[in-house]
Amino acid sequence: MRHLLSSRDLDLDTAVRVLDVAEDMAEVATREVKKLPTLRGRTVVNLFFEDSTRTRISFEAAAKRLSADVINFSAKGSSVSKGESLKDTAQTLEAMGADAVVIRHSASGAPRVLADAGWIDAAVVNAGDGTHEHPTQALLDAFTIRKRLHGAASRGRDLDGVRVVIVGDILHSRVARSNAWLLTTLGAEVTFVAPPTLLPYGVRGWPVRVQHDLDAAIAEVPDAIMMLRIQAERMRAAYFPNAREYSRLWGLDDARLARLGADTMVLHPGPMNRGLEISAAAADSPRSTVREQVANGVSIRMAVLYLVLAGTETA
Amino acid sequence: MRHLLSSRDLDLDTAVRVLDVAEDMAEVATREVKKLPTLRGRTVVNLFFEDSTRTRISFEAAAKRLSADVINFSAKGSSVSKGESLKDTAQTLEAMGADAVVIRHSASGAPRVLADAGWIDAAVVNAGDGTHEHPTQALLDAFTIRKRLHGAASRGRDLDGVRVVIVGDILHSRVARSNAWLLTTLGAEVTFVAPPTLLPYGVRGWPVRVQHDLDAAIAEVPDAIMMLRIQAERMRAAYFPNAREYSRLWGLDDARLARLGADTMVLHPGPMNRGLEISAAAADSPRSTVREQVANGVSIRMAVLYLVLAGTETA
Amino acid sequence: MRHLLSSRDLDLDTAVRVLDVAEDMAEVATREVKKLPTLRGRTVVNLFFEDSTRTRISFEAAAKRLSADVINFSAKGSSVSKGESLKDTAQTLEAMGADAVVIRHSASGAPRVLADAGWIDAAVVNAGDGTHEHPTQALLDAFTIRKRLHGAASRGRDLDGVRVVIVGDILHSRVARSNAWLLTTLGAEVTFVAPPTLLPYGVRGWPVRVQHDLDAAIAEVPDAIMMLRIQAERMRAAYFPNAREYSRLWGLDDARLARLGADTMVLHPGPMNRGLEISAAAADSPRSTVREQVANGVSIRMAVLYLVLAGTETA
Incomplete structure (x- = not known):
């Protein structure tokens, strides 16, 4: 899986595969040390143009459980509020070493623009865009x-x-x-x-x-x-x-x-x-x-980060 | 120690024991590598409904020195400001894998409600509640x-x-x-x-x-x-x-x-x-x-996180 | 290098040396695991009195790639806005275990005051002070x-x-x-x-x-x-x-x-x-x-943190 932009992009086999990898990830949470070394040395940036503490910390917890480094980039007080374009922001994050960009944006379609415009090589994960999708x-x-x-x-x-x-x-x-x-x-x-x-x-x-x-x-x-x-x-x-x-x-x-x-x-x-x-x-x-959904959210986000960053084999 | 809610709950033996564990923790700060692997794979959430940068980063430094993952949850811009109840917030954090919740709240008694209501299994540490306690x-x-x-x-x-x-x-x-x-x-x-x-x-x-x-x-x-x-x-x-x-x-x-x-x-x-x-x-x-108090604050918080998360033996 | 306050302090040999160490650091970004264990157990505090997400996350990425712990201290909502002096803030951070303080301040000269006043032993790195310097x-x-x-x-x-x-x-x-x-x-x-x-x-x-x-x-x-x-x-x-x-x-x-x-x-x-x-x-x-500058920024900041914290030998 290269990016995750829309659940509409997922065919049956891929969708079942994500769910199956998430089953593996859910088992990590039951261990004494709840961490996998899988993404050590990789950097996940949470690029949030809208506040969403719950979704942000779910991705943050997922990335940390895979030993990735996490950098939180909130659009408030950032260059974005100084008028910097999405393109420049994304290229900046990638140049700093982002391997995956988890994006939340009020504009429907922003994650796809980011993934398709050829601005960056990093994997793009849609964490909610406008009224469009939240895959x-x-x-x-x-x-x-x-x-x-x-x-x-x-x-x-x-x-x-x-x-x-x-x-x-x-x-x-x-x-x-x-x-x-x-x-x-x-x-x-x-x-x-x-x-x-x-x-x-x-x-x-x-x-x-x-x-x-x-x-x-x-x-x-x-x-x-x-x-x-x-x-x-x-x-x-x-x-x-x-x-x-x-x-x-x-x-x-x-x-x-x-x-x-x-x-x-x-x-x-x-x-x-x-x-x-x-x-x-x-x-x-x-x-x-409700509580299972939250716990499963971390497993699913671990699975998605794993699949976009570490290839196609199961953990 | 299951939680730390009030210094009134501490009997003489327990209080001396926390101070003694903190002595062990203070020694870590004198080492070349100022980290213990004790809480690797554990997640500490700083759930701050009031701003308190000093207390927050003291707990953050303590948790990181014990190799725990730290997630900062500020009530500003979060679901809490959208009207989510303390119960739902706490359950969400636990479902995401929080092993300990360090809570700062403007309402006296909020940490005890969190610990006693049976909503969560995570350890609760009071980081200041209203005019009540700051143990x-x-x-x-x-x-x-x-x-x-x-x-x-x-x-x-x-x-x-x-x-x-x-x-x-x-x-x-x-x-x-x-x-x-x-x-x-x-x-x-x-x-x-x-x-x-x-x-x-x-x-x-x-x-x-x-x-x-x-x-x-x-x-x-x-x-x-x-x-x-x-x-x-x-x-x-x-x-x-x-x-x-x-x-x-x-x-x-x-x-x-x-x-x-x-x-x-x-x-x-x-x-x-x-x-x-x-x-x-x-x-x-x-x-x-004053400076010793700040440094000792990290040692005490290491001791408290250690005692609520890693059992009753000394480091 | 004890601190980095001004590019005016750098003589030719030191300047070339920083650039050369940054060359070594740039190679780390090309590896499968983009991390060095060099600063494990060290704490870098980003003390930002002005918003600057780009500079802050560049230093954060640099510190994490060297395995340091990073604590972000934004002056907003902190004791600083309650009137705490730069001196007390700095001493507090050092007492909490900061080995290096990366400071951004609207007042020209604040980093030098911090370094020269004898308040702290931590290394000071100027991340932009007023209209003065951004070395x-x-x-x-x-x-x-x-x-x-x-x-x-x-x-x-x-x-x-x-x-x-x-x-x-x-x-x-x-x-x-x-x-x-x-x-x-x-x-x-x-x-x-x-x-x-x-x-x-x-x-x-x-x-x-x-x-x-x-x-x-x-x-x-x-x-x-x-x-x-x-x-x-x-x-x-x-x-x-x-x-x-x-x-x-x-x-x-x-x-x-x-x-x-x-x-x-x-x-x-x-x-x-x-x-x-x-x-x-x-x-x-x-x-x-522009993109090379951003990527090189992380390498330079790795080099600077390395030189102020880990001595004078190359990685």
């Missing part, structure tokens, strides 16, 4: 679903026939986009549930089913339901009446939690708005995979 | 006093009969609180000297003596006098008339410096307001332990 | 020129007779100052080209030639031309009419680029204002050394 999030979600379903027998499996419902602000969600592409590549059936105001134009052309009634979606007993985070700024922008109304119609409240199928798992990309898109009981129930 | 500061103060008094013969000793005067803003000081408990546990006699407006309600129930006259306290020739930092915001809040007045009544100025007993040492938790609570001459005199 | 920048510029001219045969050489033109805001440029001293020490002939408003008072006493006509300077076919960055705030301060006018008179535009001598190289300390002091074509042409 490592989709990979960790797929990994989490596969592991819940198959446990120790996960290796080599895809998600053929697994039914996943994604609920909430699809319009602004790079998580929903990346998951739609990756989960369907892995064979899953994806349903979006959202108010019409929070669905993107053109969603009917996506490989997903669209529903507006969360209760009907729950009644179909999906294998997994993923609750997206509602951003405070969306509420102010009048995409829906108010928090209580949103919660009543599109939230996983305690009543809906009680009606979920016996084995339906609940995913959330975090951070959660307890009481808004998800109730505290749902967040803390055994169905919730 | 590693008290430990480094006790270590500094013991080392000044007994030098190479410090190991195994307590502070029985040692007389310590703590001067200044007791009301808002977690340093004063943590020292009151720890020093008296170690056998020291502690006297608070402060204007009545800067003493906490209920202080008469503490194991300390209270005085209002600094000159009288100095005339009793204590072994150590600790000058607390005056925060600029206290001056604006009218707890005392003005800086000059404070300095005249409660500051360690040059006249008082000249009247100190021949062996009375002067402590200050830093950063100092030279000319306010302490004169430049006092700050720089051979009595001053 | 590692000058060293990397000299290194870049030498390497372009002599390639693998660079070792041991000075810049005798090499002609360098430095163009732009000399008045506010520590880069121009440091280069003027270092390049002339190395035997180069330096010409400043600038509008009269952007030349410092007293420049006629410097070991440089001053010209006001960029086209005339170009017609003399220098070996290297260095375009300084124009700061947006200078434009607002009316040092010159406007950006278009500046570019027309003092910028390396495409017309001037076409008139450069066949072997004239183009340097820029970065970040570039494309279209202002340098055209995009000039920035990206094979003459441009």
Whole structure:
């Protein structure tokens, strides 16, 4: 794997392979010394044009567990705010010895520009670009679903026939986009549930089913339901009446939690708005995979850094 | 030691043991290669909800000297400012592989909630919570006093009969609180000297003596006098008339410096307001332990991280 | 080398020696594992009172490649903004175990005060002070020129007779100052080209030639031309009419680029204002050394940290 820009780029074999390498990486976390020497002497730069402490430290933890050196480059207070172009910034980082650039950017497509423009040789990993994609999030979600379903027998499996419902602000969600592409590549059936105001134009052309009634979606007993985070700024922008109304119609409240199928798992990309898109009981129930998702995020990011930097063999 | 939340939790044996392990750690700093492999593969997260560069880098230096990986998580620009709860933040950090969480929080009691709520398995170290406690500061103060008094013969000793005067803003000081408990546990006699407006309600129930006259306290020739930092915001809040007045009544100025007993040492938790609570001459005199306190701070934090993460045997 | 405060302190032999050690360091970047164990157990503190992400991460990358521990201390949100003096900050850092302090400060002369006042034993490296000096920048510029001219045969050489033109805001440029001293020490002939408003008072006493006509300077076919960055705030301060006018008179535009001598190289300390002091074509042409300068910056900083911390023998 040369870069990781979009989950749309991943074919079935590659996607399963990333998940399998992540299984190897997850085992490292169970050891007495939780480190592999694999990337010693390599430098990973976290180039974050948007704040995202959680994603940044997940990549940082992943890189350090592989013994890479990590340099955090926040766009605040940097030359970028003095008007330096993405090109100059990237070339500067590479000239300083960056072997991989993990980029978070508010502009959709920025990671692909960085990878395709021929400015740098470093591997580029998309850590979220605008409303476009967040492929490592989709990979960790797929990994989490596969592991819940198959446990120790996960290796080599895809998600053929697994039914996943994604609920909430699809319009602004790079998580929903990346998951739609990756989960369907892995064979899953994806349903979006959202108010019409929070669905993107053109969603009917996506490989997903669209529903507006969360209760009907729950009644179909999906294998997994993923609750997206509602951003405070969306509420102010009048995409829906108010928090209580949103919660009543599109939230996983305690009543809906009680009606979920016996084995339906609940995913959330975090951070959660307890009481808004998800109730505290749902967040803390055994169905919730939130903590597994975070732990799996480190394993997936180790796998991705390993694959883009250390070649194609498994650890 | 499972966590370090409060110096009130430490019994005499445990307190002496932490000081003794810190003696071992101090020796590492004298070596050619100032590193121990003890915590290799362990991850220490500095979870700072308040800015405190000095305390943060002291813990960072301590963790790195033990070969741990360090991840700095500042609450600014993080999910915390997006409304994420302490619980979710802590669980996220643990899921990412944190073995110890060093927490600084403006709310008194936050570290204990984190340790006791059953949310995480990681060790919790209190790096200052509200006006409540700052136990590693008290430990480094006790270590500094013991080392000044007994030098190479410090190991195994307590502070029985040692007389310590703590001067200044007791009301808002977690340093004063943590020292009151720890020093008296170690056998020291502690006297608070402060204007009545800067003493906490209920202080008469503490194991300390209270005085209002600094000159009288100095005339009793204590072994150590600790000058607390005056925060600029206290001056604006009218707890005392003005800086000059404070300095005249409660500051360690040059006249008082000249009247100190021949062996009375002067402590200050830093950063100092030279000319306010302490004169430049006092700050720089051979009595001053300020630089030793900083160096000892790293040794104490190495000892604490070692004890909570690597078990109960000495290094 | 005890400290690196000013390129004016470097005699010819020392300057050539730093460049030669940097040649050794540059080879490390070509290895499979880009790390030397040389500074393991040493702590380098980046003490930055001004934001400068590029310089900070260049030093950070250099220190990590030598296996040192790096602690970043930004003056923002630190005790410094609470009024702590440079002295107390420096002593605190040293007490925490800093072996070298890399300091960036808005006050000209701050690094020398730090080194000469006897406050600390740590090595001090000037990473830019006010409008005074930026010696590692000058060293990397000299290194870049030498390497372009002599390639693998660079070792041991000075810049005798090499002609360098430095163009732009000399008045506010520590880069121009440091280069003027270092390049002339190395035997180069330096010409400043600038509008009269952007030349410092007293420049006629410097070991440089001053010209006001960029086209005339170009017609003399220098070996290297260095375009300084124009700061947006200078434009607002009316040092010159406007950006278009500046570019027309003092910028390396495409017309001037076409008139450069066949072997004239183009340097820029970065970040570039494309279209202002340098055209995009000039920035990206094979003459441009901008990326080499950044890569060489890490080698130079490795050499400097090595020389101040590990003695005088080559790696």
